[in-house]
Amino acid sequence: MLYYVPDPTTAFSSTLYIFQKVSYGRFLETIHLYTAYAMIMLAFMHMMRGYFVSVYKKPRELMWIVGMGMGFVTLGFGFTGYLLPWTVVSKSATDVGIGMIDALPPPISNLISFLVIGAGGDATEILRFYDLHVVVLPAVLLVLLALKMYMLEANGISEPVTGKEITPEKKKLIPIFPDVSLYLLELAAIFGSGMLLIAAAFPLNLPPQFTPQLAAQSTPQPDWYFLWIYQILKISVFEGAGLPIALTLVTLIFVILVLLPFIDRGPDKRIAKRPLFVTLGIIFVAEVAALAYWGLITPGQIIPVEQAVLVLGGLALVIAVVSLGLFRLISSRANKRLPTVQGPKIMRAAEIWNGVAFTICAAFGALTIGGTINSAVALLLNGFDQANVINFLSSLAFLSVCVVGTTYLIYRSDLRTGMIKRRVRAFEVGWKVSMEDD
Amino acid sequence: MTRETVVPARRVVILLLLLQAVTTLFLWTLDALNEISEGVFALFLAADLVAFAMISYLYRHEREDVNPSRTWIAVGGALIVVLLITSLMLT
Numbered sequence: 209m210l211y212y213v214p215d216p217t218t219a220f221s222s223t224l225y226i227f228q229k230v231s232y233g234r235f236l237e238t239i240h241l242y243t244a245y246a247m248i249m250l251a252f253m254h255m256m257r258g259y260f261v262s263v264y265k266k267p268r269e270l271m272w273i274v275g276m277g278m279g280f281v282t283l284g285f286g287f288t289g290y291l292l293p294w295t296v297v298s299k300s301a302t303d304v305g306i307g308m309i310d311a312l313p314p315p316i317s318n319l320i321s322f323l324v325i326g327a328g329g330d331a332t333e334i335l336r337f338y339d340l341h342v343v344v345l346p347a348v349l350l351v352l353l354a355l356k357m358y359m360l361e362a363n364g365i366s367e368p369v370t371g372k373e374i375t376p377e378k379k380k381l382i383p384i385f386p387d388v389s390l391y392l393l394e395l396a397a398i399f400g401s402g403m404l405l406i407a408a409a410f411p412l413n414l415p416p417q418f419t420p421q422l423a424a425q426s427t428p429q430p431d432w433y434f435l436w437i438y439q440i441l442k443i444s445v446f447e448g449a450g451l452p453i454a455l456t457l458v459t460l461i462f463v464i465l466v467l468l469p470f471i472d473r474g475p476d477k478r479i480a481k482r483p484l485f486v487t488l489g490i491i492f493v494a495e496v497a498a499l500a501y502w503g504l505i506t507p508g509q510i511i512p513v514e515q516a517v518l519v520l521g522g523l524a525l526v527i528a529v530v531s532l533g534l535f536r537l538i539s540s541r542a543n544k545r546l547p548t549v550q551g552p553k554i555m556r557a558a559e560i561w562n563g564v565a566f567t568i569c570a571a572f573g574a575l576t577i578g579g580t581i582n583s584a585v586a587l588l589l590n591g592f593d594q595a596n597v598i599n600f601l602s603s604l605a606f607l608s609v610c611v612v613g614t615t616y617l618i619y620r621s622d623l624r625t626g627m628i629k630r631r632v633r634a635f636e637v638g639w640k641v642s643m644e645d646d
Numbered sequence: 647m648t649r650e651t652v653v654p655a656r657r658v659v660i661l662l663l664l665l666q667a668v669t670t671l672f673l674w675t676l677d678a679l680n681e682i683s684e685g686v687f688a689l690f691l692a693a694d695l696v697a698f699a700m701i702s703y704l705y706r707h708e709r710e711d712v713n714p715s716r717t718w719i720a721v722g723g724a725l726i727v728v729l730l731i732t733s734l735m736l737t
Contacts, residue, residue, distance in 0.1 A: 391706065
């Protein structure tokens with residue numbers, strides 16, 4: 209802050225001055241970048257850990273929402289800080305991000321433009337980003353942190369997920385200062401020494417300065433933590449006029465995450481008792497990682513929608529089948545009812561065919577989800593003409609068939625293992641005879 | 647806590663404090679604009695932080711009247727030695 213000048217003409221040169229002339233300047237810049245990366249990664253890991261062990265459930269709903277707010281501020285730090293060195297990489301990527309704001313509905317885009325970019329022009333933009341990075345966002349983060357600490361004191365730390373109720377008599381209260389603080393300080397020191405090691409091993413080099421000519425030759429790509437969003441926006445169906453739909457989808461993911469305490473309202477916190485949400489969580493982490501890596505290796509390439517559906521749908525399908533299969537195994541072991549293939553030959557054959565049909569059905573399901581999204585976007589963009597409507601309705605019909613078929617097959621296999629809670633007689637046609645034969 | 651475990655812990659703390667004082671003094675002698683010095687600076691600082699974590703660990707255990715783990719102390723000590731040797735090799 210003492211040497212950096214937030215102006216398009218001096219931002220790069222002042223950063224270069226810090227690198228070359230200021231004592232330990234390069235080292236400070238390196239450690240600043242790597243700890244920022246670590247903060248984003250740890251915030252994501254903290255969020256997902258909270259998701260899997262249900263820390264957001266009553267009475268800590270508001271803590272989750274405040275934590276999500278802190279997560280957004282952390283991403284804001286990343287977005288605003290990335291522009292400040294005014295390198296060709298940072299400026300081009302930020303311009304792409306800002307360009308997306310225009311795709312939002314006018315009142316929202318006007319508001320964000322007013323807050324983030326100002327009256328327009330590079331000078332206002334970098335000054336706004338600098339102010340946000342060093343004044344506004346730290347202030348917001350401090351307020352949210354104080355709020356979260358207050359709620360932590362009020363609600364206490366989330367109990368370990370053991371399935372047994374911990375009585376107030378059994379709870380051992382440990383004061384935050386000095387007991388917990390000292391422990392955290394030790395962890396912070398070890399973490400800090402790890403970051404210093406990384407900074408010593410991989411010192412930072414400043415990319416070239418931004419010029420319109422250099423920018424025209426380079427492919428803009430955001431930093432790694434925004435790559436998954438960047439990859440979604442690169443799917444062919446979301447190109448051009450489809451951009452607002454993609455942005456709406458991404459926003460929807462964040463809205464669902466924020467409102468999670470009001471969506472997953474089940475009382476059980478144990479991972480073993482929440483197969484649906486745990487599976488969805490694993491799928492989310494895997495999709496984010498896959499999209500980020502995919503974005504990294506395909507800079508600037510438009511991804512055909514069929515390819516995206518195959519990769520993302522296939523990944524989700526594999527994880528869903530493996531995860532739900534494991535849950536069934538754990539659950540049936542817990543109930544002392546192993547879903548082993550027993551009984552006469554006809555039953556074993558029926559189970560194998562059931563498994564094959566389920567896999568085919570689920571694979572077609574993943575494809576038809578992609579087809580339905582594709583046709584829905586085409587319908588919204590090109591209007592309700594006959595071809596688009598027929599395309600959309602036929603995709604929807606295929607999807608419905610796949611959903612009903614998959615549900616039917618799950619039901620059949622559950623009937624075999626005796627895990628059915630609610631009977632659907634219509635789904636038992638033909639199966640009852642086999643059961644009686646067994 | 648028995649006297650046998652308290653005395654070595656305190657000796658370790660004194661050693662670590664001495665090490666921190668020496669490394670801090672050494673850091674002032676480095677050329678702050680040299681790229682290799684930046685690496686040495688980072689490694690010495692990392693060793694200092696590990697030493698600080700060990701001191702806090704020993705203090706916390708003495709305060710709670712619990713024996714500190716000798717394994718953790720050995721791991722911390724080994725880490726400091728490795729960091730210092732690496733930084734000296736860089737110089």
